[in-house]
Amino acid sequence: xxxxxxxxxxxxxxxxxxxxxxxxxxxxxxxxxxxxxxxxxxxxxxxxxxxxxxxxxxxxxxxxxxxxxxxxxxxxxxxxxxxxxxxxxxxxxxxxxxxxxxxxxxxxxxxxxxxxxxxxxxxxxxxxxxxxxxxxxxxxxxxxxxxxxxxxxxxxxxxxxxxxxxxxxxxxxxxxxxxxxxxxxxxxxxxxxxxxxxxxxxxxxxxxxxxxxxxxxxxxxxxxxxxxxxxxxxxxxxxxxxxxxxxxxxxxxxxxxxxxxxxxxxxxxxxxxxxxxxxxxxxxxxxxxxxxxxxxxxxxxxxxxxxxxxxxxxxxxxxxxxxxxxxxxxxxxxxxxxxxxxxxxxxxxxxxxxxxxxxxxxxxxxxxxxxxxxxxxxxxxxxxxxxxxxxxxx
Ligand SMILES: Cc1ncc(COP(=O)(O)O)c(C=O)c1O
Numbered sequence: 001x002x003x004x005x006x007x008x009x010x011x012x013x014x015x016x017x018x019x020x021x022x023x024x025x026x027x028x029x030x031x032x033x034x035x036x037x038x039x040x041x042x043x044x045x046x047x048x049x050x051x052x053x054x055x056x057x058x059x060x061x062x063x064x065x066x067x068x069x070x071x072x073x074x075x076x077x078x079x080x081x082x083x084x085x086x087x088x089x090x091x092x093x094x095x096x097x098x099x100x101x102x103x104x105x106x107x108x109x110x111x112x113x114x115x116x117x118x119x120x121x122x123x124x125x126x127x128x129x130x131x132x133x134x135x136x137x138x139x140x141x142x143x144x145x146x147x148x149x150x151x152x153x154x155x156x157x158x159x160x161x162x163x164x165x166x167x168x169x170x171x172x173x174x175x176x177x178x179x180x181x182x183x184x185x186x187x188x189x190x191x192x193x194x195x196x197x198x199x200x201x202x203x204x205x206x207x208x209x210x211x212x213x214x215x216x217x218x219x220x221x222x223x224x225x226x227x228x229x230x231x232x233x234x235x236x237x238x239x240x241x242x243x244x245x246x247x248x249x250x251x252x253x254x255x256x257x258x259x260x261x262x263x264x265x266x267x268x269x270x271x272x273x274x275x276x277x278x279x280x281x282x283x284x285x286x287x288x289x290x291x292x293x294x295x296x297x298x299x300x301x302x303x304x305x306x307x308x309x310x311x312x313x314x315x316x317x318x319x320x321x322x323x324x325x326x327x328x329x330x331x332x333x334x335x336x337x338x339x340x341x342x343x344x345x346x347x348x349x350x351x352x353x354x355x356x357x358x359x360x361x362x363x364x365x366x367x368x369x370x371x372x373x374x375x376x377x378x379x380x381x382x383x384x385x386x387x388x389x390x391x392x393x394x
């Protein structure tokens with residue numbers, strides 16, 4: 001596949017950075033910009049850098065409806081998930097809290113699942129919920145598992161493979177009524193779904209700008225002040241970020257994140273409409289051209305992610321045969337190992353169907369022509385594979 005000819009439909013893995021975000025980031029790198037260490041209190045360079053970082057914290061808080069005081073910068077959603085899960089477990093242990101159980105779902109990102117698995121090795125109990133067949137989770141599924149030993153529920157707002165959206169606010173309210181902390185990995189849903197965290201019972205939210213045309217290597221954790229969520233740091237050092245995350249704050253990353261969030265606050269609504277239109281157009285073209293099934297909720301989904309199964313083909317040949325489309329079989333982390341997506345199999349798909357599936361994700365720079373070109377490519381490849389799968393003589 002030639003890199004520059006292929007249509008990029010993998011925005012759920014990474015996005016090109018918006019030029020307006022690049023400009024904001026570059027301004028933090030130059031001598032005549034805010035390059036200084038934001039913790040340097042002894043000169044104006046440091047004060048200006050600190051101001052830029054605090055401005056970004058405000059832009060992030062504005063988009064998700066919380067106080068800037070509730071935002072801690074990290075290096076990405078993975079670190080935020082680790083800080084939320086390990087940090088809360090450790091702090092509660094230190095406080096003498098006897099609870100040792102967590103509830104999560106089988107379709108969470110590996111950054112949540114692996115953190116939970118590590119806690120299991122330390123003697124914690126983890127319950128992994130099955131989603132509904134449409135990839136959502138709800139209070140009815142969760143409630144029976146909220147035993148007295150549970151201190152944390154971690155369920156994302158939107159799934160990174162199917163885009164299916166669960167009502168995290170309702171789930172969090174249920175948890176709060178039982179004195180359980182609620183964490184949500186919102187790496188994919190940021191800017192597209194309702195947050196209003198100041199009116200919500202959510203305790204912890206992991207954020208990153210990398211799916212909304214911001215930089216990779218930047219992230220944040222929302223920590224609900226009104227719940228006084230106890231957290232122990234996972235990275236210690238110079239006491240930055242209220243002692244919760246040591247290390248010089250990477251001001252260019254943070255400023256880029258702030259700008260990306262600001263753009264979503266200004267343009268997210270229009271982006272959502274446009275992307276939903278592209279997603280529907282893609283579905284229409286695929287369904288016109290070949291037999292396929294859409295995975296995930298038909299009503300509660302992100303505007304930019306589409307998971308689609310092409311029954312009856314050898315899925316292992318699908319991605320390598322695409323010449324003009326850059327997309328993935330599932331999440332980027334599981335793409336390389338040719339295993340079927342664990343998210344799709346947890347939703348009830350057979351290994352064979354899960355392998356014969358693609359995740360197609362669109363974004364700010366995707367055009368209708370891109371959709372047409374990718375759909376042509378996919379339909380041609382699928383029909384060819386299906387034809388060659390038929391026994392001779394049929
Ligand atoms: C839902 C979800 N959580 C976490 C991550 C990891 O984010 P990061 O690369 O910022 O660590 C991703 C990235 O694809 C994701 O989709």
